[in-house]
Amino acid sequence: MSRSRSILSRNIRLSTGLTLISVVVALSASGPLLEHRALDQNLDQRLKAPSVQMPFGTDALGRNILARLASGGVNSLVLSSLCVTASLIIGVLLGLTSGWLTGSLLDKSLLRLVDIAMAFPGLLLALLLAGLLGGGPAVVAVALIFTGWTDYFRLARSLTVVGRTAPYVEAGRLSGFSGFFLLRRYILPKVLPHLSVLATLGMGKTILYISSLGFLGIGLAPPKPEWGAMIAESLPYMRQAPHAIIAPAGAIFLTILGFYLTGQALARNAGRQGAA
Amino acid sequence: MGRLIRVITSRLVQGFVVALAVASLTFVVVNVTPGDLALQIAVARHDLESVTPAMVEQIRKEEGLEGPVMRRYFRWLARTLRFDLGCSLVNGRPVGEELIHRFSYTARLAGAGLLVSFLLAVPLGIASGIRPGRGVDRFSELLSSVLTALPSFVIGVFFVLVFAIKLHWLPAAGFTGIRHMVLPALTLGIGLAALSTRIVATAVADVRSRFYYRFARMKGLGGMHLILRHGIKNAAIPVLTLLGIQFAHLLDGAVVIETLFAWPGMGRFLLEGILARDIPVVQGAGLLIGFTYVAVNMAVDVLCVALSPSRNPGEAPP
Numbered sequence: 001m002s003r004s005r006s007i008l009s010r011n012i013r014l015s016t017g018l019t020l021i022s023v024v025v026a027l028s029a030s031g032p033l034l035e036h037r038a039l040d041q042n043l044d045q046r047l048k049a050p051s052v053q054m055p056f057g058t059d060a061l062g063r064n065i066l067a068r069l070a071s072g073g074v075n076s077l078v079l080s081s082l083c084v085t086a087s088l089i090i091g092v093l094l095g096l097t098s099g100w101l102t103g104s105l106l107d108k109s110l111l112r113l114v115d116i117a118m119a120f121p122g123l124l125l126a127l128l129l130a131g132l133l134g135g136g137p138a139v140v141a142v143a144l145i146f147t148g149w150t151d152y153f154r155l156a157r158s159l160t161v162v163g164r165t166a167p168y169v170e171a172g173r174l175s176g177f178s179g180f181f182l183l184r185r186y187i188l189p190k191v192l193p194h195l196s197v198l199a200t201l202g203m204g205k206t207i208l209y210i211s212s213l214g215f216l217g218i219g220l221a222p223p224k225p226e227w228g229a230m231i232a233e234s235l236p237y238m239r240q241a242p243h244a245i246i247a248p249a250g251a252i253f254l255t256i257l258g259f260y261l262t263g264q265a266l267a268r269n270a271g272r273q274g275a276a
Numbered sequence: 277m278g279r280l281i282r283v284i285t286s287r288l289v290q291g292f293v294v295a296l297a298v299a300s301l302t303f304v305v306v307n308v309t310p311g312d313l314a315l316q317i318a319v320a321r322h323d324l325e326s327v328t329p330a331m332v333e334q335i336r337k338e339e340g341l342e343g344p345v346m347r348r349y350f351r352w353l354a355r356t357l358r359f360d361l362g363c364s365l366v367n368g369r370p371v372g373e374e375l376i377h378r379f380s381y382t383a384r385l386a387g388a389g390l391l392v393s394f395l396l397a398v399p400l401g402i403a404s405g406i407r408p409g410r411g412v413d414r415f416s417e418l419l420s421s422v423l424t425a426l427p428s429f430v431i432g433v434f435f436v437l438v439f440a441i442k443l444h445w446l447p448a449a450g451f452t453g454i455r456h457m458v459l460p461a462l463t464l465g466i467g468l469a470a471l472s473t474r475i476v477a478t479a480v481a482d483v484r485s486r487f488y489y490r491f492a493r494m495k496g497l498g499g500m501h502l503i504l505r506h507g508i509k510n511a512a513i514p515v516l517t518l519l520g521i522q523f524a525h526l527l528d529g530a531v532v533i534e535t536l537f538a539w540p541g542m543g544r545f546l547l548e549g550i551l552a553r554d555i556p557v558v559q560g561a562g563l564l565i566g567f568t569y570v571a572v573n574m575a576v577d578v579l580c581v582a583l584s585p586s587r588n589p590g591e592a593p594p
């Protein structure tokens with residue numbers, strides 16, 4: 001009874017999560033088409049409430065909020081996918097190597113580097129790096145990758161440390177297979193299901209960081225739309241036009257929620273496979 | 277004892293590395309980005325019209341900003357490690373004094389936020405952990421899923437819209453009275469509670485399934501005594517460990533929340549420094565935040581070692 005119920009709730013999580021992600025991706029896919037409208041100012045149409053022509057109304061410069069949401073969505077999604085992919089590749093490659101060579105100088109120095117990256121809260125580290133190095137997408141990406149790779153590294157390393165002493169890996173080593181082959185054939189498949197969980201959750205976290213940086217005025221440069229920056233820009237007008245804040249806030253919330261729910265559903269799946 | 281010393285040394289090393297990293301980063305920024313720090317200091321001390329090239333050279337000499345790069349770098353490091361933070365480039369005031377002032381505001385906000393999160397997370401977490409999979413547990417799981425997906429500035433903006441603008445119950449920004457602290461503390465506390473409720477629930481559920489807990493129940497213990505004596509005490513270790521992670525969320529949240537509510541804390545000080553490229557301020561605030569973070573993690577480590585029933589092999593049981 002409780003088991004079937006937990007499967008049901010997992011499926012609800014997964015389907016809700018995937019639906020939310022699809023909606024956001026679909027909205028963002030129309031972003032490039034709406035690019036010029038996202039930047040067009042129309043001062044006669046300032047802070048207009050939502051209507052049929054403008055489903056989410058207009059902001060303080062009379063720009064179409066729906067178009068800005070779509071265009072900002074592309075930026076956030078592309079940037080965060082890039083950051084997550086890069087962090088994942090760096091983290092996994094270093095983690096597998098480090099775990100395979102446990103106790104070596106390389107392993108020890110990498111662990112020290114992780115210590116440094118984790119000696120500072122994530123958002124603050126990204127803020128410090130991105131802010132001091134001057135903002136812009138490339139700098140934000142570097143800052144987010146620097147804060148992001150440690151999770152993947154620690155996961156890959158710990159699974160490798162456990163996996164390398166397994167009897168079948170030992171047998172493979174005695175048969176003369178190379179370390180690279182053994183890692184790819186036996187260790188990596190054990191890491192992958194956990195990685196997909198971490199990467200999905202990581203997408204949510206990265207989008208959260210990007211929007212927080214945008215809100216703080218660091219990140220993608222205006223007038224390019226960014227969800228967090230859209231909220232910050234509309235704060236002075238929150239009395240007259242709360243919709244200009246609610247729309248991007250809702251977009252941020254639903255996107256992150258979509259990734260988190262999907263990640264949680266995948267995590268339970270990975271946990272069940274691991275237990276079986 | 278051995279474990280305790282190892283834990284403390286590793287955190288002390290981490291603290292030193294933080295100082296080194298902050299100092300190096302600011303040094304790189306000063307030297308790579310355009311602009312003359314000596315000129316900026318001169319302008320901050322006097323004003324733009326009265327600064328002469330001779331004064332700039334004088335300051336360059338006094339502040340150790342001349343000579344080859346490596347020598348300047350080591351001088352910069354030495355100054356940082358002596359906590360000689362200098363003066364703000366914007367208003368010329370000593371960074372150290374301002375930091376103490378700002379720190380007290382952040383500490384107040386953090387204390388109130390932790391209190392809110394404690395009041396929410398502990399009862400809800402225990403109620404969920406005692407009966408895993410039941411109504412309360414499922415409700416708190418859903419609630420924390422939703423809340424973790426909300427960045428703190430979204431929660432904060434929502435509170436301002438509802439309680440300050442629609443209902444006029446509370447002020448939206450400022451820092452003069454206790455009323456000003458309600459919304460920022462709620463925003464911070466709810467974000468923290470989203471995480472800690474689940475941690476408490478998992479820890480309680482874990483203890484509940486352990487043998488000593490079942491044994492205590494078999495002895496006939498029940499109710500509050502069982503939960504307090506055998507449950508909470510053992511559930512405290514994972515909760516404490518995650519307090520370190522909580523603290524990272526707290527500091528991250530502080531920057532955003534202080535900016536939103538115009539609260540004059542350390543996080544906002546750091547952001548102001550970054551936006552104004554006020555290097556001494558960035559350095560001072562960065563160092564203080566890093567040290568606080570490392571110190572809290574050290575305290576958590578020490579507490580965990582002290583609470584943990586397992587001892588080092590070869591050590592006599594107490």
